[in-house]
Amino acid sequence: MILGVIADDFTGATDVASMLVRGGMQTVQVLGVPDTGLPEADAVVVALKTRTVPAADAVAQSLQALKALQDAGARQIYFKYCSTFDSTAEGNIGPVTDALMQALGTDFSIACPAFPENGRTVFRGHLFVGDQLLSDSGMRQHPLTPMTDANLVRVLQSQSAQQVGLLRYDALRADATGRIAQLRTEGVRIAVADAIDNADLLTLAEACADLPLLTAGSGVALGLAPAYRRRGWLQAGDSAAQLATVQGPAAVLSGSCSEATNAQVARWVADGRRAFALDPLALHRGEQSAEHWLAQAVPALASGPVLLYATAAPERVQAVQAELGVEAAGKVVEDTLAAVARGLVQAGVRRLVVAGGETSGAVVQALAVRQLRIGAPICPGVPWTQADLPDGGQALLLALKSGNFGGVDFFAQALREAGVALA
Template sequence: MPHTVVIADDVTGANDIGIMYTKAGHSSVVYSLDQLDERAEFEEDVSIIDTNSRFLSDRDAFRRVCQAVMLFPKNQVRQFFNKQCSVFRGNIGAEFDAMLDALEEEFAIIILGFPDNGRTTIHGIHYVHGKKLEDSQFKDDPVHPMKQSDLLEILKSQTGRKAAAIHYEYLDQGVEILKQRIGELKEEVNYVIIDVRNNEDLSVIAEAVRDEKVICGSSAIGYYLGLLHKSNAKQEGTEALKRAGTSILCIAGSLTPQTKSQIAYIKNRNYPVITLDTTQLFTGEAYRNEKRRILKEYAKARVHSPMVLIHSMNQEEEVLRTKHLAAAAGIDNTAVSEMVSAALSDLAKVIADHYKIRKFVICGGDTSASFCNKMSIKGMKVIKEIESGLPTCRSITKPYYELVLKSGSFGSEEFIEKAKDILLCRNLHFRHDE
């Protein structure tokens, strides 16, 4: 039985928090709620359930979180963690409330800061790389545009439970003062959001909340909580990544500036890059023709390169044209995003089956979720961190896939190439344990 259970609203976030515990010395496995094997025994230190609920209605998200929590006996798990987007996109209130209701608890700590990826909270105001959330790239998110920066106000708009904030001045007074303040607020409210300026703050917070039953927020605090607890599971060392072939397929459906920059870098490095024309997704014949075109281009490109990247149109005018065509067909932005992810995943499945591809880099949370579903990936063991919050993983059932699932807004410009090198074992050595 795991000592920590994490319920995550998307698969890239699930991997993100998995690597936090893994690098602190704990074994972590991510499971898909939709494809969970009833015989799963959950023998790892940290079991992470991906509910894929970020884009569902709040009612459906609530139901799925309850379903996931109820898989585990409350009294045999030390801590439950509700992992959400590091900028509060999604069904925040519904999912936090669901965890408390399912556990019959009435209090949770919320830590959203992730300093290594530019997310900080100061006096309750959330910042992304120094900009207020409402002024960041997420203000124009196509599904969850973030128009506020005050985390308390965002949370209060989504829950009927009471919430309060603890500002960094309490952290500066040390662990005991912070614990005392948490204890005081526990008598008055259900949720407490704590400031995070840097990793030192996370270390202090972890010490203060290590015995709390319910933690909510982003992944960074997981590393510091992991450092405070001993692993229960057998440690197997780093997994081998060598046996799955020498070809990598990268697919990218994210429209974030970070992913656009990563695609441009790959183009500049002269890797083959193929663009999916998203204006061709709205009739069966047009998509079939587009699919044939891409598969033909892929067949030629793979001969000359260990990695081929296929991405959806991402220039502003191309995206607008796609949205206009969708609107004319009565399709909203969320459905368009799902169609793009499904098309990319369909291509990945055809290519994987035909060419026996077993190594993948997937860019974007929606695309990663669609890919895992299409490939029938029931779960993944989290293995090795490439960059902050971005690990390699291996599927837990055959055929074993070696995966890097990247949140759209994470990663350096050269990240995809780094991931390729690691999957091909060109700059890291992995021990073969099987």
């Protein structure tokens, strides 16, 4: 194994895995740390669900994943977080980075959530979402991890016990290796790295491919395969993204309430496709249930793909959270959609799109999926993946979408690419 990746949520894991496959690396994603060792591949991505858990739990799980990757012989470790750098106010990006650096015995790493193809760029240490500062974007109102400060040096320094500095874009482009050496002599232990375009990511990956630890969004992974080839670690290949051809009904489940997913749900409904809107308050009161929605959705599959969603506008989300509490509001939706996913697969669904990191984590756990083969991207950061179901039946195709990713027609686009006929 060349690269071992520790991802803080399930959609983020498929995101970075997609970038590695794009570079020609055979990549396998595992869900949680397996008890029986890791599979053989150029890169293995361990998908955790640690973005919003208490920092101590995130550290413990990340260190467990690190040990498994080290035992499998990984040359380099990559801690992957979201391209919007979000976690709780206390972490978990800083505490996990500190713990991984200590465990690896390294005194330097980078932090770079940039993913220019999806509009995430870092300039002078500030994270932009499109043309907006992170703090002015829809992430300001995220129901679980609101981001109100775009200055990543300041955000990370508040979470880390180590000195945080800045690797500016002009220094990166002029002499990245030299500037990194200078930062280390100045006592900087974690450098937030600017990146405005893919060329910056390639430069950064080349300069950092020999570090024991990288911390980043998925963008930096774009440059790792070329850097590894130049070092003679990776051979060229063209079969990394091949998945099985899968037939059977298709469905979409959406628990994300991001701006992007709201627009995607609205497009699906506007196009006249079958959709069922879940009400978290009704679910909490027992007036709705997974069985209730399966009784409606399963017969509808005969006419084509269906969408079941709890996606809602920010004011509706805030009202639900005010009544149920943030954690309970999220849990009732995740548990219901996970149970719905299990019922749909039992009813024969074999191509499933899931929107939202927390929702995706709940769904794959409910399906007892332990490993995913990574296919070609549907859009930057979102690939189709293949899971072999525990009962030994037909393979299942899963597209696990981060809430903020994808164009307005993403759901239909994904299904078409999986061979689903849509009007």
